[in-house]
Amino acid sequence: MLALDVQQLTKTYTGGFEALRGIDLSVEEGDFFALLGPNGAGKSTFIGIISSLVNKSGGGVRVFGHDLDRDPEGVKSCIGLVPQEFNFNLFLPVIEVVINQAGYYGIPRREARVCAERCLRQLDLWDRRHTEMRRLSGGLKRRLMIARALVHAPRLLILDEPTAGVDIEIRRSMWGFLRELNAEGTTIILTTHYLEEAESLCRNIAIINHGEIVERSSLGALLDKLHTETFVLNLKGRVSELPELGGFVLQALDDCTLEVEMNRDHTINGLFEALSRNGIEVISLRNKQNRLERLFLDLVERPGTAREVAA
Amino acid sequence: MSEAARWRRYGVTFSTILVKEVLRFSRIWVQTVLPSVVTTTLYFVIFGRLIGERIGPMDGFDYLDFIVPGLVLMGVITNAYSNVVSSFYSSKFSRYIEELLVSPAPHWIILAGYVAGGVARGLVVGMAVMAVALFFTDMQVHSLTVTLLMLLLTATLFSLGGFINAIYANSFDDISIVPTFVLTPLTYLGGVFYSIELLSPFWQGLSMANPVLYMVNAFRYGLLGVSDIPLWMAFGMVGLFILVLGAYSLHLLRTGVGVKS
Numbered sequence: 001m002l003a004l005d006v007q008q009l010t011k012t013y014t015g016g017f018e019a020l021r022g023i024d025l026s027v028e029e030g031d032f033f034a035l036l037g038p039n040g041a042g043k044s045t046f047i048g049i050i051s052s053l054v055n056k057s058g059g060g061v062r063v064f065g066h067d068l069d070r071d072p073e074g075v076k077s078c079i080g081l082v083p084q085e086f087n088f089n090l091f092l093p094v095i096e097v098v099i100n101q102a103g104y105y106g107i108p109r110r111e112a113r114v115c116a117e118r119c120l121r122q123l124d125l126w127d128r129r130h131t132e133m134r135r136l137s138g139g140l141k142r143r144l145m146i147a148r149a150l151v152h153a154p155r156l157l158i159l160d161e162p163t164a165g166v167d168i169e170i171r172r173s174m175w176g177f178l179r180e181l182n183a184e185g186t187t188i189i190l191t192t193h194y195l196e197e198a199e200s201l202c203r204n205i206a207i208i209n210h211g212e213i214v215e216r217s218s219l220g221a222l223l224d225k226l227h228t229e230t231f232v233l234n235l236k237g238r239v240s241e242l243p244e245l246g247g248f249v250l251q252a253l254d255d256c257t258l259e260v261e262m263n264r265d266h267t268i269n270g271l272f273e274a275l276s277r278n279g280i281e282v283i284s285l286r287n288k289q290n291r292l293e294r295l296f297l298d299l300v301e302r303p304g305t306a307r308e309v310a311a
Numbered sequence: 312m313s314e315a316a317r318w319r320r321y322g323v324t325f326s327t328i329l330v331k332e333v334l335r336f337s338r339i340w341v342q343t344v345l346p347s348v349v350t351t352t353l354y355f356v357i358f359g360r361l362i363g364e365r366i367g368p369m370d371g372f373d374y375l376d377f378i379v380p381g382l383v384l385m386g387v388i389t390n391a392y393s394n395v396v397s398s399f400y401s402s403k404f405s406r407y408i409e410e411l412l413v414s415p416a417p418h419w420i421i422l423a424g425y426v427a428g429g430v431a432r433g434l435v436v437g438m439a440v441m442a443v444a445l446f447f448t449d450m451q452v453h454s455l456t457v458t459l460l461m462l463l464l465t466a467t468l469f470s471l472g473g474f475i476n477a478i479y480a481n482s483f484d485d486i487s488i489v490p491t492f493v494l495t496p497l498t499y500l501g502g503v504f505y506s507i508e509l510l511s512p513f514w515q516g517l518s519m520a521n522p523v524l525y526m527v528n529a530f531r532y533g534l535l536g537v538s539d540i541p542l543w544m545a546f547g548m549v550g551l552f553i554l555v556l557g558a559y560s561l562h563l564l565r566t567g568v569g570v571k572s
Contacts, residue, residue, distance in 0.1 A: 013572065045572075051413045054572045073415035081413045087406035103327025104414035106320025148410075 001064065003029045003156050003187040004050065009059035011045050011211075019045040021211040022059065027189060027204070029064070029155075032182045034202035034219075035191045038300050042211040043191045044084060047160050051081040064155055077105065080154030082145045084161045084191075090134035094125060094144060097133060098151050105152035112151070119147040123177065139170040146174070156187045163197060175201055195292040199223075205292075209300045222295060230288040231271075233258045236281035243278040245271070259288060324416045325424050332428025336394055336435075343394070344436055347386040351440045354382050355447045358504065370506050370537045379444045380531040381503030384465060386440040388498055388523065389490065391433030391466040395425050395473030396486045403477065408570055418564040422474065422557070429470030430463065437462055451534065457542065458533030464549045465526045469494075471556035478560070478569040497523045507539045522552055 004027040011020040019042045027033045037043045048054030050061055052072060060067065066074030088097055095116055102112035120126045123143040128136065136144065142162060149157060159178075163171040171194075178201060182188050192198055198205060198219075205222055207215040215222065238255040248271055249261040258280075262271060268285075275282060312320075336343040359375035369377040402408040411421055444450055452458055472489075480486045501523030507515050518524050529545035532538035538545070563569065 048572065052571075053409055053412055055567050073417065076413060076415040079413065081409075083406075083409065085406065087409045089402070089405060089407045100327055100331055101410055101414070104324055104411055104416050106323045106415070108323050109327075 001029045002062070003027050003031065003064060004189065005060075005062040006046075006050075007060045009046070009049065009061065010057045011042075011049060011054065012057045019211050020049075020056075023208070023211070023213055025206055025213060025216065027187065029187055030182070030185060031187055031204055032178075032202045033187075033189045034198035034205045035189060035208060036195065036198060036205065036296060037191075037208035041208045041300070043208055044160060045211075046208065047081070047158055047189075047191065050075075051079055051158060052076055053081075053083075077152070078155045080149035080152065080157045082149045082157070082159040082162050084164065086141050086145070088133045088141070088144075091132060093130050093132055094120065094136070095129040097144065098148050101148045102151045107152060115151045115153070116147075119150050122150075123147045124173075139166040142166050143170070143174070146177070150181075154186070156189065157181065158189045160191050161193060162190070163192065163194060171197070195296055199292045207296060207299050214299050215295075219292075223292065225295065228261050228263045230259060230261045231268075231285050232288050233260060233275075233285045234283045236283050239280060243274075243280070245274045245278070248274065320415075321417070321420050324414070324420050325427070328411075328416075328421065328424025329427045329431070332394070332398060332425065333431050335398060335428075336432045343390070343432060344439060347390055347436045348439045348443055351382045351386055352443050354378070355444065359447055370508075370535075372535055372537070373448070375448050376450075376535065377506075377531075378504055379441075379448060379450060380534045381501075381527045383437050383440045383444065384462075384523075384527050384530050385498050385503055387433040387437040387462060387466050388469045388526075389494065390436040391429040392469040392473040392476075392490060392494060394432040395429040395470045396477045396480070396490075398428065399425055399474055399477035400480050400483070400486050403480075403570060404483075412570060418561055422560050422564060425474055426467060426470040429473055430466040433466030433469070434462060437466075453536035454533050456533075457529060461526060461530045461533055461545075461549070464546070464553065465530070468522075468526075468549055468553050468556065471553065471560055474560050475556060475563065478563045480569075497521055502527045502539065522548060525549060 004025070006023055006025045009020050009023040009025075010018070012018050023042075023046065035043055035046065045054055049056045050063065050068075052068070052075070056068075060069070061075070062068070063075040064078045066078065068075045092100075098116040098119060099109065099112045102115050103109065107115060116129075117126065120129055123146055125140065125143055125147055128140065133141070133144075142165075146159070146162065149159075162178075163174055166174070175197065178188060178190075188201075190198065190202060202219055204218050205215070206213050232253070235256045235258060239252065239258065240255075242250050242252055242258075247262065247266045251259045251261075253259055260271060272282065355375065358378060363374035363378070366374045368374065399408070402411075441450065472494075476486060476489045500518065501521050502518070503523075507518045507524065510518060525540055525545040525548045528538040528540040529542055529549070532542055532545075
């Protein structure tokens with residue numbers, strides 16, 4: 001079953017700006033899906049329409065078979081939204097924010113307390129339940145946004161840059177939590193600027209630019225489109241002259257650091273063997289650039305050239 | 312979902328909004344309830360005791376007794392309006408209105424919840440002002456039904472007014488303009504302190520265009536049994552205004568004016 005099915009979705013804001021230009025996109029139930037795009041590409045508008053915060057100009061949206069035009073209550077019942085910006089009543093205690101949200105979804109107060117406790121414990125916020133929102137740190141507020149979105153146990157969780165501005169430790173713990181949630185059956189759609197996050201979490205991906213989907217595939221298939229990959233090698237000794245290695249393009253960054261570009265026909269083993277034959281020992285290596293980041297830049301900087309990247 | 316379950320869910324959503332609103336103004340009662348009580352106490356002392364004794368009777372009642380219904384209603388009007396306009400605008404300003412917009416709460420439940428919150432504050436203040444009035448006069452109730460019904464309808468009407476104001480407001484200045492330049496003049500010129508029979512025919516005719524006049528007079532009838540306006544006309548006008556503002560508020564919510572892009 002499709003968790004999300006969007007057909008020819010358009011949005012033109014007052015003033016004529018076309019934020020979405022006929023988007024077709026579907027997300028399977030149980031998927032962990034990334035929606036990527038540069039600032040102003042239309043990601044937040046897209047999410048806003050699905051979650052009923054933005055009026056669409058045209059097209060159709062179905063969530064788990066519920067049509068947004070005919071059955072908005074059905075659509076909204078299936079969705080939990082973690083928006084990009086904080087949207088709390090800052091003077092309410094944490095527990096009340098979550099209980100109120102449950103109430104808006106029609107969960108009676110006694111049951112809402114139980115749901116709120118479950119969600120707050122899952123996100124390590126239970127000890128802070130009586131703290132007023134304004135006294136929470138940015139990271140805690142981010143976690144609370146997730147707890148609030150989960151209180152009615154949505155089938156589809158939409159996260160609009162959920163880890164923006166949080167430190168690495170919290171980000172990693174949120175990733176772990178989201179993986180568990182997805183493993184338990186919740187479909188997740190994620191927008192993020194951290195491409196490492198998308199690569200680490202998501203199975204399928206769409207890239208949106210100028211209000212259009214410029215790429216839609218599985219993460220694996222997308223990464224397969226990378227024709228070459230570039231590594232940075234830290235060497236044990238100094239290299240005065242670069243050796244000729246067939247199939248590898250070498251460039252010295254300094255005496256002890258090499259940058260190697262290799263195409264997909266070659267292997268890391270082959271590279272090491274070639275280096276060893278030339279007396280070069282490697283201490284460590286790393287990707288020069290996140291693989292997804294490179295694809296992303298290729299796609300959004302040269303729209304309509306996705307096929308060139310693949311070629 | 313069965314119809315019964317759907318209505319149960321609506322009931323929970325409505326009560327959640329109402330409880331949230333009541334807790335909001337209760338927590339800050341010094342800012343929400345107390346000022347009206349202090350202001351009307353001053354009105355009772357100055358206009359009722361000090362000046363009122365020189366004015367003499369009006370419509371057959373002591374001046375103090377005459378102004379009690381208007382002062383109670385003034386508290387109800389300003390507080391019902393202020394509660395909804397400030398609460399809903401704050402939720403827009405801080406964007407936590409999105410909590411409701413993403414939920415399956417239908418628009419009429421959202422509207423009903425906020426209006427009920429405004430009515431609750433209006434009634435609390437109305438009761439508080441009445442309690443203060445008991446220190447200055449022997450309050451009588453001519454018709455409990457008319458009194459309560461008009462309190463309720465007035466609070467509902469001005470809660471709807473506050474809601475529409477909040478929808479259109481783009482800044483905190485915008486939520487104080489209407490109370491200052493529209494609501495206060497309408498209330499003061501709505502027969503709170505005088506009978507319109509004291510006015511010349513021209514000003515009497517002009518006063519008839521003021522909806523507050525109908526409410527004050529109907530409420531005065533409920534307490535004292537006298538009114539410048541026929542009761543049916545007062546209830547008819549207030550009911551009509553509620554229908555129009557209610558329908559317009561729902562239209563605004565449905566189209567997303569002020570709350571959606």
